[in-house]
Amino acid sequence: MADLSKIKQDHRRFKQIVRGKIKQNLREYMTNGEMTGKQGKDIVKIPIPRIDIPRFRYGSKDTGGVGQGNGEVGDSLGEGEEGPGKGEAGENEGEKGLEVDVALDELAEIMGEELELPNIEPRGTERLQTMRSKYSGIRSVGPESLRHFKRTYKEALQRQISSGEYDPDNPIIVPTREDKRYRSWKETAMPQSNAVIIYMMDVSGSMGEEQKEIVRIESFWIDTWLRSQYKGLESRYIIHDATAKEVDRDTFFHTRESGGTMISSAYKLALKMIEDDFPIEDWNVYPFHFSDGDNWSVDDTAECMRILTDGLLPRSNMFCYGQVESPYGSGQFIKDLNEKFSEADRVVVSEIKNRDAIYDSIKTFLGKGL
Amino acid sequence: MSLPLHLWEIKEHIREVALEFGLDPFETIFEIIDYDQMNEIAAFGGFPTRYPHWRFGMEYEQLAKSYEYGLSKIYEMVINNDPSYAYLLEGNNLVDQKTVIAHVYAHTDFFKNNYFFSRTNRRMIDEMANHGARVRRYVDRFGIEIVEDFIDTCLSLDNLIDYHSPFMEQRNREEPAEPLTETPQIRAKDYMQDYINPQEFLDRQKQKLADDDVKSRRFPIEPEKDIMKFLVDHAPLDSWESDVLSIIREEAYYFAPQGQTKIMNEGWASYWHSKILTTRVLDGSEIIDFADINAGVLASAPGRLNPYKLGIELYRDIEDRWNKGKFGKEWDDCDDLQQKISWDRELGLGREKIFQVRKLYNDVTFIDEFLTEEFVAENNMYTFGYNNKSGHWEIDGKQFKEVKSKLLDQLTNFGNPFIYVKDGNYKNRTELLLHHKHLGTDLDMTYARGVLKALHRVWKRPVNIETFFDEKGLVLSFDGKEYSESPTNYERI
Numbered sequence: 069m070a071d072l073s074k075i076k077q078d079h080r081r082f083k084q085i086v087r088g089k090i091k092q093n094l095r096e097y098m099t100n101g102e103m104t105g106k107q108g109k110d111i112v113k114i115p116i117p118r119i120d121i122p123r124f125r126y127g128s129k130d131t132g133g134v135g136q137g138n139g140e141v142g143d144s145l146g147e148g149e150e151g152p153g154k155g156e157a158g159e160n161e162g163e164k165g166l167e168v169d170v171a172l173d174e175l176a177e178i179m180g181e182e183l184e185l186p187n188i189e190p191r192g193t194e195r196l197q198t199m200r201s202k203y204s205g206i207r208s209v210g211p212e213s214l215r216h217f218k219r220t221y222k223e224a225l226q227r228q229i230s231s232g233e234y235d236p237d238n239p240i241i242v243p244t245r246e247d248k249r250y251r252s253w254k255e256t257a258m259p260q261s262n263a264v265i266i267y268m269m270d271v272s273g274s275m276g277e278e279q280k281e282i283v284r285i286e287s288f289w290i291d292t293w294l295r296s297q298y299k300g301l302e303s304r305y306i307i308h309d310a311t312a313k314e315v316d317r318d319t320f321f322h323t324r325e326s327g328g329t330m331i332s333s334a335y336k337l338a339l340k341m342i343e344d345d346f347p348i349e350d351w352n353v354y355p356f357h358f359s360d361g362d363n364w365s366v367d368d369t370a371e372c373m374r375i376l377t378d379g380l381l382p383r384s385n386m387f388c389y390g391q392v393e394s395p396y397g398s399g400q401f402i403k404d405l406n407e408k409f410s411e412a413d414r415v416v417v418s419e420i421k422n423r424d425a426i427y428d429s430i431k432t433f434l435g436k437g438l
Numbered sequence: 439m440s441l442p443l444h445l446w447e448i449k450e451h452i453r454e455v456a457l458e459f460g461l462d463p464f465e466t467i468f469e470i471i472d473y474d475q476m477n478e479i480a481a482f483g484g485f486p487t488r489y490p491h492w493r494f495g496m497e498y499e500q501l502a503k504s505y506e507y508g509l510s511k512i513y514e515m516v517i518n519n520d521p522s523y524a525y526l527l528e529g530n531n532l533v534d535q536k537t538v539i540a541h542v543y544a545h546t547d548f549f550k551n552n553y554f555f556s557r558t559n560r561r562m563i564d565e566m567a568n569h570g571a572r573v574r575r576y577v578d579r580f581g582i583e584i585v586e587d588f589i590d591t592c593l594s595l596d597n598l599i600d601y602h603s604p605f606m607e608q609r610n611r612e613e614p615a616e617p618l619t620e621t622p623q624i625r626a627k628d629y630m631q632d633y634i635n636p637q638e639f640l641d642r643q644k645q646k647l648a649d650d651d652v653k654s655r656r657f658p659i660e661p662e663k664d665i666m667k668f669l670v671d672h673a674p675l676d677s678w679e680s681d682v683l684s685i686i687r688e689e690a691y692y693f694a695p696q697g698q699t700k701i702m703n704e705g706w707a708s709y710w711h712s713k714i715l716t717t718r719v720l721d722g723s724e725i726i727d728f729a730d731i732n733a734g735v736l737a738s739a740p741g742r743l744n745p746y747k748l749g750i751e752l753y754r755d756i757e758d759r760w761n762k763g764k765f766g767k768e769w770d771d772c773d774d775l776q777q778k779i780s781w782d783r784e785l786g787l788g789r790e791k792i793f794q795v796r797k798l799y800n801d802v803t804f805i806d807e808f809l810t811e812e813f814v815a816e817n818n819m820y821t822f823g824y825n826n827k828s829g830h831w832e833i834d835g836k837q838f839k840e841v842k843s844k845l846l847d848q849l850t851n852f853g854n855p856f857i858y859v860k861d862g863n864y865k866n867r868t869e870l871l872l873h874h875k876h877l878g879t880d881l882d883m884t885y886a887r888g889v890l891k892a893l894h895r896v897w898k899r900p901v902n903i904e905t906f907f908d909e910k911g912l913v914l915s916f917d918g919k920e921y922s923e924s925p926t927n928y929e930r931i
Contacts, residue, residue: 077495078494081490081495081582082496082499084492119496122886122891123594123854123885124855125885126880127882132823134820134845135738138818141834143832145830146831
């Protein structure tokens with residue numbers, strides 16, 4: 069019979085290799101955003117390049133094949149790269165390799181190692197509690213399916229011995245109704261550290277598709293990392309041009325407005341959100357703002373600084389500002405922030421010129437461990 | 439775990455029926471195992487143990503996942519070995535198990551009797567374990583990274599073998615004769631010399647001598663297809679590397695006949711599980727369950743050719759044709775459709791014929807000889823291709839000739855490109871030159887680069903392959919650092 073440990077060893081090697089490949093190509097993954105589209109609840113599908121063994125083979129789409137079944141000439145058998153038939157036909161230029169499932173936790177771990185991210189020390193005490201039920205209790209009533217055999221037996225044995233019914237030569241134990249014990253749940257309070265990420269994005273006309281794509285990729289990695297640091301993580305989304313509103317994730321990435329830009333509107337809304345829903349003694353708060361750095365007026369910028377200083381910063385773990393470069397934006401805002409907060413530890417700014425800069429920008433944002 | 443008594447009795451019964459039908463299987467040892475063990479063994483290609491390598495782990499993960507998600511399960515697994523080993527999945531219902539047992543006996547009959555299996559190692563279980571032990575020893579000495587990396591390299595080359603070579607006499611490498619110093623001429627009396635050995639003749643002889651001389655300095659003398667062997671013999675490898683390369687080569691040859699006879703082998707097994715179960719083993723209450731399983735085995739999806747289905751239909755067609763005498767000159771010459779439909783010479787040679795076919799044919803010769811125009815039409819076979827305009831894969835024809843030639847293309851050399859080693863001393867710089875025999879389809883260049891890299895790891899000098907790409911002759915080279923391409927005057931060997 070097969071030696072169990074051998075396949076497990078091979079399996080472990082495979083996992084190691086996959087992990088190594090991800091680590092090695094992390095910058096590339098962060099740049100092209102290919103994996104962010106294939107995300108499940110706890111896992112993400114990652115295409116691993118060139119883990120398959122190359123062999124001489126024919127170029128794919130020239131070949132086609134033979135099939136059997138109903139259909140007339142010209143009927144479609146399926147669309148796109150994959151092609152019908154397994155492997156024989158049409159894999160995307162042979163580059164595609166393999167897709168593996170990686171747990172988001174593991175991805176965060178790899179990310180942490182590769183980017184040398186410090187673990188976050190959650191702010192305040194873990195005051196927020198969630199109740200969890202655990203089957204750790206015992207009761208004398210309950211459904212038969214939850215009967216605790218050992219405990220029931222013990223009770224019956226005890227009773228029979230104490231009442232003198234127990235015969236060591238014929239040790240038959242018959243539990244009565246009173247002897248029966250059942251498993252039951254107990255409510256336990258679990259302390260938990262929670263965090264909320266408030267994503268804010270400028271959706272005025274000057275933010276193009278490419279800029280939004282960069283924000284989308286950034287947000288995936290920020291989510292992944294912070295989720296590994298906090299048990300409970302929430303994300304909220306605010307879009308703004310001259311006015312701000314809260315939207316869901318999907319709308320966040322797909323809205324395009326044409327108006328002017330007043331950043332303060334977003335900061336005001338974020339502040340209100342924190343005040344209403346996320347009391348700072350219970351929550352770690354992470355506002356992230358992305359824009360092309362173009363603000364309506366000097367006055368509004370001054371207003372922004374005021375809200376930051378008095379409102380947002382005292383309530384947040386840190387405030388992150390990412391400035392994507394667009395052909396229309398003046399890029400002034402980051403300079404203003406730098407000028408005002410050059411001393412402040414908890415204001416982190418990063419200029420994201422293009423996709424290649426995502427990697428460093430994530431490192432800047434998350435590298436402080438705040 | 440060996441079989442419980444009730445399954446053992448069923449197995450014995452099925453074996454007896456199989457023997458009565460004329461099957462001649464190896465002794466077959468059945469074991470019953472759970473799904474995790476099944477996934478494990480399947481990941482090892484049917485063997486209880488293999489050399490350590492990550493791809494078995496990858497295989498295992500995929501099998502285990504697809505089982506967990508309920509996408510697939512493996513019913514059976516059988517190894518070409520004497521005695522053969524077969525595994526049944528614990529928890530399958532009885533009709534499943536009966537089907538599998540009958541199916542397995544037909545496989546082991548095929549292993550034992552098909553000509554293309556005749557040179558395979560029938561003690562492969564031991565040999566695989568032996569390979570495992572050897573590789574583990576190298577791992578202990580050099581570390582898993584190094585050994586596994588080299589195995590990856592070898593696997594890139596493991597289709598560069600000559601599937602016919604087990605059946606060829608070892609070429610005698612004669613010692614080259616002493617080079618002739620004089621131009622050979624026909625003996626003639628002095629006065630006849632000018633007539634019998636005229637100057638032109640002598641010149642030609644001289645030229646031939648010079649050509650032979652050039653040829654004999656070529657290395658290899660003729661292009662060779664067993665590139666694995668060429669490398670084992672001539673590449674500058676450490677002894678452990680050479681051993682690993684030989685191991686991979688040996689296993690490639692062991693598995694080759696299974697690839698060469700996929701349609702025939704699965705068709706044969708399906709034919710017999712149907713025949714044995716429906717005529718002799720099942721009772722009325724089981725027949726629906728059997729039909730359900732059988733339909734699953736023979737199902738075909740669009741654009742996919744099910745070897746079980748094609749195989750069984752072809753055997754049945756052959757049986758029917760030989761029973762009714764639908765072969766030979768008279769049949770071929772008959773143009774009368776009505777007459778053809780009602781043709782029956784009552785020869786009853788069908789059974790005998792299919793046994794002969796399972797002995798002597800492989801997939802290529804099987805299709806070449808027995809795939810008829812009527813069969814292609816009856817079974818709705820078609821060719822398909824990629825339509826660049828619509829971005830769809832589409833059925834592009836139902837012509838018998840095209841179906842057949844495309845199918846043969848796919849099967850010949852397993853659908854792999856034909857690659858030869860042409861020169862081991864290319865440019866007189868001990869570079870390696872391979873030749874791709876271009877038969878109408880270009881190579882995948884990304885993969886070709888990957889293979890060249892592996893080849894360089896073995897040959898340790900620059901490696902090249904000449905091919906025909908995009909209508910142009912091309913030499914792709916890799917010198918250990920960089921790839922380069924240069925035009926060449928491509929001449930197919």
